[in-house]
Amino acid sequence: MSRLLSHEPFIAHSLLVKQFQQLFSASSxxxxxxxxxxxxxxxxxxxxxxxxxxxxxxxxxxxDVRIDSVGNLxxxxxxxxxxxxxxxxxxxxxxxxxxxxxxAYGVIAGAVAVAALAEEFRQQRITPQFNLGVVNWxxxxxxRYQPSLIGSSVFTGSLAAVDALAIEDGDGIALxxxxxxxxxxxxxxxxxxxxxxxxxxxxxGTDLTENHQAIGVVRNTWAALKLTLCFEGYQAHTGPTxxxxxxxxxxxxxxxxxxxxxxxxxxxxxxxSSVGRMEVYPNSPNVVPSxxxxxxxxxxxxxxxxxxxxxxFDARIAQIAQQTNTAYQVLxxxxxxxxxxxxxxxxxxxxxxxELGLPSADSTTVAGHDAVNISRVAPSLLLFVPSRDxxxxxxxxxxxxxxxxxxxxxxSSLLRCASLGRGLTGKAxxxxxx
Amino acid sequence: MSRLLSHEPFIAHSLLVKQFQQLFSASSxxxxxxxxxxxxxxxxxxxxxxxxxxxxxxxxxxxDVRIDSVGNLxxxxxxxxxxxxxxxxxxxxxxxxxxxxxxAYGVIAGAVAVAALAEEFRQQRITPQFNLGVVNWxxxxxxRYQPSLIGSSVFTGSLAAVDALAIEDGDGIALxxxxxxxxxxxxxxxxxxxxxxxxxxxxxGTDLTENHQAIGVVRNTWAALKLTLCFEGYQAHTGPTxxxxxxxxxxxxxxxxxxxxxxxxxxxxxxxSSVGRMEVYPNSPNVVPSxxxxxxxxxxxxxxxxxxxxxxFDARIAQIAQQTNTAYQVLxxxxxxxxxxxxxxxxxxxxxxxELGLPSADSTTVAGHDAVNISRVAPSLLLFVPSRDxxxxxxxxxxxxxxxxxxxxxxSSLLRCASLGRGLTGKAxxxxxx
Numbered sequence: 075m076s077r078l079l080s081h082e083p084f085i086a087h088s089l090l091v092k093q094f095q096q097l098f099s100a101s102s103x104x105x106x107x108x109x110x111x112x113x114x115x116x117x118x119x120x121x122x123x124x125x126x127x128x129x130x131x132x133x134x135x136x137x138d139v140r141i142d143s144v145g146n147l148x149x150x151x152x153x154x155x156x157x158x159x160x161x162x163x164x165x166x167x168x169x170x171x172x173x174x175x176x177x178a179y180g181v182i183a184g185a186v187a188v189a190a191l192a193e194e195f196r197q198q199r200i201t202p203q204f205n206l207g208v209v210n211w212x213x214x215x216x217x218r219y220q221p222s223l224i225g226s227s228v229f230t231g232s233l234a235a236v237d238a239l240a241i242e243d244g245d246g247i248a249l250x251x252x253x254x255x256x257x258x259x260x261x262x263x264x265x266x267x268x269x270x271x272x273x274x275x276x277x278x279g280t281d282l283t284e285n286h287q288a289i290g291v292v293r294n295t296w297a298a299l300k301l302t303l304c305f306e307g308y309q310a311h312t313g314p315t316x317x318x319x320x321x322x323x324x325x326x327x328x329x330x331x332x333x334x335x336x337x338x339x340x341x342x343x344x345x346x347s348s349v350g351r352m353e354v355y356p357n358s359p360n361v362v363p364s365x366x367x368x369x370x371x372x373x374x375x376x377x378x379x380x381x382x383x384x385x386x387f388d389a390r391i392a393q394i395a396q397q398t399n400t401a402y403q404v405l406x407x408x409x410x411x412x413x414x415x416x417x418x419x420x421x422x423x424x425x426x427x428x429e430l431g432l433p434s435a436d437s438t439t440v441a442g443h444d445a446v447n448i449s450r451v452a453p454s455l456l457l458f459v460p461s462r463d464x465x466x467x468x469x470x471x472x473x474x475x476x477x478x479x480x481x482x483x484x485x486s487s488l489l490r491c492a493s494l495g496r497g498l499t500g501k502a503x504x505x506x507x508x
Numbered sequence: 509m510s511r512l513l514s515h516e517p518f519i520a521h522s523l524l525v526k527q528f529q530q531l532f533s534a535s536s537x538x539x540x541x542x543x544x545x546x547x548x549x550x551x552x553x554x555x556x557x558x559x560x561x562x563x564x565x566x567x568x569x570x571x572d573v574r575i576d577s578v579g580n581l582x583x584x585x586x587x588x589x590x591x592x593x594x595x596x597x598x599x600x601x602x603x604x605x606x607x608x609x610x611x612a613y614g615v616i617a618g619a620v621a622v623a624a625l626a627e628e629f630r631q632q633r634i635t636p637q638f639n640l641g642v643v644n645w646x647x648x649x650x651x652r653y654q655p656s657l658i659g660s661s662v663f664t665g666s667l668a669a670v671d672a673l674a675i676e677d678g679d680g681i682a683l684x685x686x687x688x689x690x691x692x693x694x695x696x697x698x699x700x701x702x703x704x705x706x707x708x709x710x711x712x713g714t715d716l717t718e719n720h721q722a723i724g725v726v727r728n729t730w731a732a733l734k735l736t737l738c739f740e741g742y743q744a745h746t747g748p749t750x751x752x753x754x755x756x757x758x759x760x761x762x763x764x765x766x767x768x769x770x771x772x773x774x775x776x777x778x779x780x781s782s783v784g785r786m787e788v789y790p791n792s793p794n795v796v797p798s799x800x801x802x803x804x805x806x807x808x809x810x811x812x813x814x815x816x817x818x819x820x821f822d823a824r825i826a827q828i829a830q831q832t833n834t835a836y837q838v839l840x841x842x843x844x845x846x847x848x849x850x851x852x853x854x855x856x857x858x859x860x861x862x863e864l865g866l867p868s869a870d871s872t873t874v875a876g877h878d879a880v881n882i883s884r885v886a887p888s889l890l891l892f893v894p895s896r897d898x899x900x901x902x903x904x905x906x907x908x909x910x911x912x913x914x915x916x917x918x919x920s921s922l923l924r925c926a927s928l929g930r931g932l933t934g935k936a937x938x939x940x941x942x
Contacts, residue, residue: 169743169790169795170791171790172795216792216794217790217792217793217795220793221793222793278745278747279748309605309606309901310899310900310901311712311875311901312780313730313732313805313807313874313875314712314713314780314875314898315780315900316777317769317776320782322769324765324784325765325766327762328783331758331759332766335759339751342751346748346749346751347751348746348796350746350758350792350795350796351791351792352788354786356604356605356651358651358784359650359651359734359784359805360649360651360656360875361604361784362901363784369793371747371793439747440747440748441745441747464749465744466745467745467746467792467794468743468744
């Protein structure tokens with residue numbers, strides 16, 4: 075393969091970095107926590123501020139701003155009407171009291187890269203083979219609204235917009251109302267033919283740091299099984315009600331939580347499990363809980379193991395319900411299969427890194443990302459930059475400027491040559507997976 | 509002992525019942541649930557409606573209405589300035605989706621009885637030895653604000669009003685603000701010299717029904733130990749974070765919940781335990797919980813057993829924290845000793861029932877009640893009427909009209925003779941207990 079990146083005029087790296095730093099710093103203030111983190115739940119006031127800020131910047135850069143029916147915010151640079159797009163992006167929403175890099179980095183880096191390339195192509199009167207775009211997906215985190223990845227799921231068609239908009243948060247506020255209140259419920263779908271989707275994200279693990287790599291190229295993902303499990307007991311006084319008559323939904327949930335952990339301990343490093351969210355009703359100190367909803371996750375790279383574990387968990391839940399005299403329902407059961415990411419884009423990423431002199435390595439993601447979702451409908455690439463100690467979903471999350479800039483450089487170089495049709499040789503290996 | 513109730517003119521029972529039914533029906537509408545229960549949390553809008561309704565009725569009846577600094581609402585009939593009061597009452601607040609009898613019955617029955625007696629004494633130009641009063645205590649339930657029994661605790665001086673008013677609900681709304689918003693934060697304490705406190709309440713157990721008794725006379729109470737226990741872990745991603753590094757506060761709480769139940773199972777019928785309320789932070793499906801607060805209760809008639817159980821629970825909590833790599837704090841630890849209620853009032857109650865032809869029996873309360881709180885500073889009587897299947901803190905709670913009317917008859921007769929100084933012979937056995 076010949077060099078991909080040489081001999082073209084290109085926006086100076088130092089200018090790109092300057093723009094990124096300005097935009098990222100300003101955006102990080104919107105929902106900042108005193109400890110230097112970010113608290114910017116999907117479709118919240120703070121999310122609205124961050125969206126407004128990005129939207130205004132993209133408009134200044136003459137990107138074509140579009141908002142779809144679930145609030146996905148696009149900035150498009152269309153050089154060649156009718157040609158497919160190479161889209162990049164991530165999400166501006168965060169977990170509660172979380173870090174400022176997760177998601178936001180990919181959106182800001184993508185916006186800066188797309189705007190710079192659009193400017194270059196205009197100035198140089200170059201018409202690239204593919205159009206470019208950046209996107210901020212709605213509610214990637216799944217913190218305020220369950221499930222996660224709502225915006226990209228609607229985009230790919232696996233979730234109907236009308237269903238997504240009806241999902242309520244813990245206070246009963248529908249996503250549609252929340253988006254409307256911040257001015258981000260668009261009127262219709264934004265339909266884009268995609269040549270490729272590229273997302274850059276902090277690693278949330280320690281492999282890159284331990285192996286002295288600048289860029290991780292994700293090749294595959296862990297499978298995940300997400301259950302919303304509801305135990306139903308009987309509301310009663312915690313004082314006089316005889317113990318033998320109690321139907322305690324919280325006791326049932328507690329047994330389920332400890333069992334989910336026991337399963338993970340049985341398969342060290344091969345199985346992750348967690349219960350991160352619980353809703354307890356009526357949640358009064360003097361009342362035996364009558365309804366508890368627990369959000370249970372199991373993750374593994376081995377889909378067979380996940381199936382086996384699920385069978386055992388199901389059997390145990392039935393047993394717990396019997397022992398605690400409660401009933402139970404599985405309100406939702408979502409299996410995310412293990413995915414192999416697009417090989418051609420991954421190879422291109424390695425080649426770009428090599429030409430830039432940045433060490434890169436193949437990687438795996440345990441966490442879900444919008445890129446994994448989009449890979450079901452278009453060739454997708456997920457890139458990682460190092461994150462200190464792998465700390466994620468925590469205010470202490472951190473990535474150095476150097477690592478951020480390396481990622482930005484890689485992303486913009488890759489988008490440039492891909493939009494010019496270079497390096498995208500060979501057949502895509504992505505097919506539609508269930 | 510000579511007859512207590514004969515030979516006096518007295519308001520017709522049928523009129524008393526009619527007044528009670530009208531007031532109770534109207535009050536039960538304020539915060540009613542579709543299933544026939546009540547959802548009237550302390551200092552909520554609905555609680556404000558119920559208070560307004562009672563206040564207007566008491567004013568119509570020429571009772572002297574007073575509101576103290578924590579919203580306790582008094583209706584006083586002062587015949588003999590300077591003489592002590594015989595106070596009756598209970599609470600208008602409810603648990604979430606609870607029954608319409610718990611608390612409200614005692615307030616409405618008390619108000620009707622006091623108003624009728626005041627009218628009789630005025631008409632008959634009788635000056636009784638003791639004044640009369642009825643009270644609605646603020647936040648008996650402890651559902652919206654923890655701890656329970658806030659109003660009566662401030663009245664007895666065991667909780668400072670300023671501290672009570674600063675207590676916040678789950679949404680961060682202070683009790684003081686909530687009371688102010690419904691117009692029930694009075695300006696100062698209402699200081700009443702008390703000769704006696706009398707409370708009538710539904711049983712929340714099945715002893716009366718099983719033994720065909722109309723009235724239960726509570727002789728003693730179970731001790732209760734209430735812990736607010738907080739586990740602190742480390743916020744992390746539920747996906748990639750290695751299981752071995754997780755510090756999962758919810759997992760720790762789940763172990764504590766199952767252990768609290770194991771302890772109760774070890775001492776059948778002698779120990780009750782529960783966890784009714786939990787607060788989980790950040791409570792997002794994809795985040796390992798960093799902070800979980802659990803409200804744990806142990807109850808027993810045997811104070812020694814409670815001490816022994818607490819020691820074992822403490823030891824287990826320390827072990828759980830070590831095993832889950834979490835830290836823990838006991839945010840509050842409240843011991844409510846087992847109390848012996850006033851013997852003289854109890855004997856009087858049995859005598860009154862006997863003269864009324866109503867079968868009565870000694871009883872015990874497992875649940876806390878304002879009467880138990882007040883018994884620390886004044887001779888107190890707690891009466892029970894039957895409750896179907898002992899169902900409490902549930903919309904299905906039910907007591908028949910006949911049982912309600914029997915209780916009303918007992919209460920009004922007892923207040924009448926006690927206010928006239930009859931039957932209160934012998935020495936009170938109530939002393940100040942810790």
